[in-house]
Amino acid sequence: MKNRWFWSRLFSSIGVLAAVLVLNFILFRIMPGDAVSTIIDPNFSPEAKDRLRELYGLDKPLLEQFFIYIKQMLTFSFGLSFLSRKPVWDEILSRLPGTLFLMATSMFLSSALGIWLGIKAALNRGKLAERIVLRAGAVTASFPGFFVQLVLIMLLARTFPIFPLRGSVSIPQPTGALSVTLDYLWHMALPILSLTLMGFGGWALYVRNLMVKVLGEDFVLMARARGLSENRVVYGHAFRTILPPILTILLMSVPGLVSGAVITESVFSLHGVGTFLLEAVSGHDYPSAGAAFYMLALITVISNLLADVVYGLVDPRVRVGGRDQ
Amino acid sequence: MSQMQKNFIRLFCILPCFFLSTVLHSTPASAGEKFDPEKVYGPRIEKLCMVIITNADSQVLAAEKGELDIVSDITRPSDIDRLSRDPGLSMSLARGFHAFFLLLNNKSRPWDDPEVRHAAAEAIDRNNMVRTIYSGYCEPINSWLPPVSPWSLPESTKNIHDKGSARKRLSAKGYKWSITGGLIYPDGTPMDKMKLLTPLARVAPTTAELAEQIADSLRSVGFPVDVEPMDFSAMIGKLDRKEYSLGVIAWSMGKNPDSLYSFYHSSMDMPGGYNMTSIHDPDLDDALLRLRYAKNRADAETASKRSQLLLAQLMPSIPVYSRFSVSAVSKKWKNVFSNEKMTADNMWTLIMAEPVDGKERPLNMLLAEEPRNLNPFVASSAYSWQILGLIYESLIGTDPFTLEDMPSLAESWSVESVTNDGKEHTRLTFRLRKGLKWSDGSPLTASDVKATFDFLKKNSIPRFFDSVKNIRSVRVTNSTQLTVDMEGTSYWYLDNIGGLPCMPAKVLQKVKDWQNWNPIDPNGKFGPYGLVGAGPFMLDEYRPGEFVMMKRNEHYRMLEKKNVRTE
Numbered sequence: 001m002k003n004r005w006f007w008s009r010l011f012s013s014i015g016v017l018a019a020v021l022v023l024n025f026i027l028f029r030i031m032p033g034d035a036v037s038t039i040i041d042p043n044f045s046p047e048a049k050d051r052l053r054e055l056y057g058l059d060k061p062l063l064e065q066f067f068i069y070i071k072q073m074l075t076f077s078f079g080l081s082f083l084s085r086k087p088v089w090d091e092i093l094s095r096l097p098g099t100l101f102l103m104a105t106s107m108f109l110s111s112a113l114g115i116w117l118g119i120k121a122a123l124n125r126g127k128l129a130e131r132i133v134l135r136a137g138a139v140t141a142s143f144p145g146f147f148v149q150l151v152l153i154m155l156l157a158r159t160f161p162i163f164p165l166r167g168s169v170s171i172p173q174p175t176g177a178l179s180v181t182l183d184y185l186w187h188m189a190l191p192i193l194s195l196t197l198m199g200f201g202g203w204a205l206y207v208r209n210l211m212v213k214v215l216g217e218d219f220v221l222m223a224r225a226r227g228l229s230e231n232r233v234v235y236g237h238a239f240r241t242i243l244p245p246i247l248t249i250l251l252m253s254v255p256g257l258v259s260g261a262v263i264t265e266s267v268f269s270l271h272g273v274g275t276f277l278l279e280a281v282s283g284h285d286y287p288s289a290g291a292a293f294y295m296l297a298l299i300t301v302i303s304n305l306l307a308d309v310v311y312g313l314v315d316p317r318v319r320v321g322g323r324d325q
Numbered sequence: 326m327s328q329m330q331k332n333f334i335r336l337f338c339i340l341p342c343f344f345l346s347t348v349l350h351s352t353p354a355s356a357g358e359k360f361d362p363e364k365v366y367g368p369r370i371e372k373l374c375m376v377i378i379t380n381a382d383s384q385v386l387a388a389e390k391g392e393l394d395i396v397s398d399i400t401r402p403s404d405i406d407r408l409s410r411d412p413g414l415s416m417s418l419a420r421g422f423h424a425f426f427l428l429l430n431n432k433s434r435p436w437d438d439p440e441v442r443h444a445a446a447e448a449i450d451r452n453n454m455v456r457t458i459y460s461g462y463c464e465p466i467n468s469w470l471p472p473v474s475p476w477s478l479p480e481s482t483k484n485i486h487d488k489g490s491a492r493k494r495l496s497a498k499g500y501k502w503s504i505t506g507g508l509i510y511p512d513g514t515p516m517d518k519m520k521l522l523t524p525l526a527r528v529a530p531t532t533a534e535l536a537e538q539i540a541d542s543l544r545s546v547g548f549p550v551d552v553e554p555m556d557f558s559a560m561i562g563k564l565d566r567k568e569y570s571l572g573v574i575a576w577s578m579g580k581n582p583d584s585l586y587s588f589y590h591s592s593m594d595m596p597g598g599y600n601m602t603s604i605h606d607p608d609l610d611d612a613l614l615r616l617r618y619a620k621n622r623a624d625a626e627t628a629s630k631r632s633q634l635l636l637a638q639l640m641p642s643i644p645v646y647s648r649f650s651v652s653a654v655s656k657k658w659k660n661v662f663s664n665e666k667m668t669a670d671n672m673w674t675l676i677m678a679e680p681v682d683g684k685e686r687p688l689n690m691l692l693a694e695e696p697r698n699l700n701p702f703v704a705s706s707a708y709s710w711q712i713l714g715l716i717y718e719s720l721i722g723t724d725p726f727t728l729e730d731m732p733s734l735a736e737s738w739s740v741e742s743v744t745n746d747g748k749e750h751t752r753l754t755f756r757l758r759k760g761l762k763w764s765d766g767s768p769l770t771a772s773d774v775k776a777t778f779d780f781l782k783k784n785s786i787p788r789f790f791d792s793v794k795n796i797r798s799v800r801v802t803n804s805t806q807l808t809v810d811m812e813g814t815s816y817w818y819l820d821n822i823g824g825l826p827c828m829p830a831k832v833l834q835k836v837k838d839w840q841n842w843n844p845i846d847p848n849g850k851f852g853p854y855g856l857v858g859a860g861p862f863m864l865d866e867y868r869p870g871e872f873v874m875m876k877r878n879e880h881y882r883m884l885e886k887k888n889v890r891t892e
């Protein structure tokens with residue numbers, strides 16, 4: 001039975017991927033214009049434009065373009081970017097480490113801080129601590145990202161020049177592995193801080209609400225009646241109960257690690273996947289945009305599958321339910 | 326409105342421009358100082374660092390913080406004002422090649438009548454737009470070439486705003502106004518609502534605002550115009566298919582007038598062509614054809630003048646403004662050059678600049694976008710060419726004071742019309758300077774230049790396609806002289822060919838696949854590693870997203886003049 005469940009999930013995931021592949025192709029083609037039509041340069045004649053279209057393969061019939069595209073996606077050979085004329089795969093790979101570090105670190109910090117504050121707020125209902133967490137959470141989650149980031153830059157990079165304004169390395173770059181690492185961390189501190197500040201509020205509010213509900217359950221009363229320590233009651237029983245939805249949200253955020261923070265990368269002039277995606281879509285760079293969205297869809301589908309599996313691991317009721325079926 | 330009131334308003338509009346021009350020009354270290362380009366030596370700096378900062382706010386902050394020595398192309402009036410107040414920075418302002426037009430679909434009613442187009446042109450209050458939207462950092466124009474072009478007519482900035490005259494023109498053509506003020510065609514039918522296409526405000530906020538003001542101006546004389554913001558690509562598609570009535574667009578134009586052919590000749594009214602107004606006029610076609618295929622300078626001047634006068638008569642599109650280029654330079658540098666035609670971020674500054682304190686350090690210059698590709702055959706962005714333009718030199722350069730042609734790799738040249746096989750064609754003869762060297766120290770000869778032209782032509786490389794497609798043959802006379810025969814005759818062949826970047830023959834021979842060649846990949850299989858040119862700088866290091874470090878080309882032709890000067 002379990003096998004059947006797994007295979008059905010797998011096939012539906014493949015179906016989703018196939019749909020994404022087709023939509024990826026169609027949506028970009030029905031968008032008005034292409035990478036060549038937006039060139040407005042009197043020194044670039046219609047004849048030269050045709051030559052460029054030929055080089056990009058845009059002169060071929062749509063069906064032929066579709067088969068070439070499908071072959072490229074299935075073989076993970078995404079072709080050359082229209083904009084940079086470099087292999088798309090190399091472009092993505094060169095930007096991925098920076099984006100992953102930025103997003104994974106800030107996601108870890110914001111979720112850890114948010115979960116901790118959410119629990120504290122739930123344990124201090126009606127007190128000042130809860131009010132502070134609720135207000136701070138609401139404020140940080142509602143401010144526009146670019147505004148918070150620009151204020152932080154003004155404050156911590158210009159008025160009090162503690163952090164650098166831009167990029168991920170100093171000019172000239174320091175020598176030595178340790179110096180290079182410290183320099184990188186120094187550059188990434190402000191973007192990570194800004195994302196953490198903007199992200200923890202949502203987590204704090206969500207976890208606080210879950211915990212408030214769970215702390216009122218009979219099994220928590222029972223645990224306390226058994227004389228268990230408060231930490232054991234809170235983290236060993238109550239928190240464990242709310243882990244499945246938290247893990248689901250965490251896993252569902254994984255595609256965001258790759259797609260990156262477009263605004264953050266743009267504000268801090270970081271070389272990341274987010275800005276790559278933005279440039280690809282706005283520049284009608286079909287190979288780059290197609291590859292990036294395909295990768296995102298792939299990661300989303302895998303994360304979904306993982307979320308299902310992990311849900312079962314942390315919540316025995318799900319496994320029992322699965323067996324009953 | 327009385328004439329006195331009008332004059333007062335004009336004065337009110339023009340004064341800020343004069344003020345800006347005076348203030349922004351008075352500050353640079355050596356702004357506008359006359360020098361002999363042939364006697365300049367440099368680069369005097371060892372390293373030039375192009376710092377990649379894509380966010381406009383961060384660019385300003387970096388300049389204020391002293392992390393940038395040169396900030397180019399500052400467009401937001403608030404940024405210009407802010408940097409102008411910084412005591413550590415000098416600002417420079419120059420007329421630019423950017424021009425903004427209101428396109429009219431000459432095939433559709435009512436724009437199929439030149440008198441109506443003139444009425445619309447007179448209704449638009451350009452001075453007010455320049456003042457309210459751009460705080461005076463651009464100039465109103467009435468010309469189809471930017472005023473900075475040496476080919477532009479003297480009356481290119483004449484103010485033609487006159488609503489009374491616009492109404493008179495319309496009245497004379499039989500137009501009437503309804504009770505609500507809307508125009509009624511001479512045949513009695515009310516004018517239908519027209520859409521003015523503009524890019525979305527979130528993408529191009531100033532253009533969207535400008536479109537609103539143009540619509541207001543047109544409505545004030547009865548044209549029922551509403552603004553329709555849309556995605557830029559969608560807008561271009563509609564303009565290309567002529568599915569529009571009015572649209573706003575900015576064009577970056579060259580110094581030469583032959584681009585007018587692309588924009589207004591009837592043969593360019595085709596899919597992908599630039600005659601988006603669909604103007605078809607036999608006289609204009611004739612003038613533009615003569616301009617494009619002028620045999621010599623005198624013919625070109627006559628045809629250019631005639632074409633511009635005809636455009637002023639026909640008014641196929643309405644010129645609105647030309648934006649000034651504004652740049653900021655740190656006062657820690659001396660020998661910074663700028664004038665009314667070039668802001669301080671020009672090549673002459675990069676060649677002559679020296680630190681005021683005499684301590685050698687890299688000059689940090691802003692690069693506002695990622696260059697993405699440094700393969701000269703496929704690099705298409707202005708930011709890639711901001712770097713490649715310092716690595717490669719062409720046969721002919723641009724005089725910093727007149728913008729006319731001046732010697733670069735070629736010390737002299739001649740243009741003549743010759744007849745072969747009963748057909749007349751242009752022959753260009755270039756004589757190279759003696760003792761030229763590539764950045765790797767090897768000699769630069771006429772054979773290298775021939776190899777470049779042959780390579781570009783053989784591969785039909787899109788970026789250079791229009792420049793080389795008419796090359797008939799290239800002959801090397803001796804190591805410093807070559808002759809290029811072109812198909813047909815055109816005075817502009819000189820700039821087309823003379824402006825091509827020259828590359829060493831030995832490098833071109835090793836390029837196996839020009840499309841995939843990555844010159845900064847040491848393990849690249851499609852061509853050699855490194856970029857060898859004859860420009861003032863060489864590529865030292867490129868860190869994507871961070872910076873492009875350039876180092877001085879120790880074999881640069883102007884560097885050798887230092888020894889001459891010392892002697």
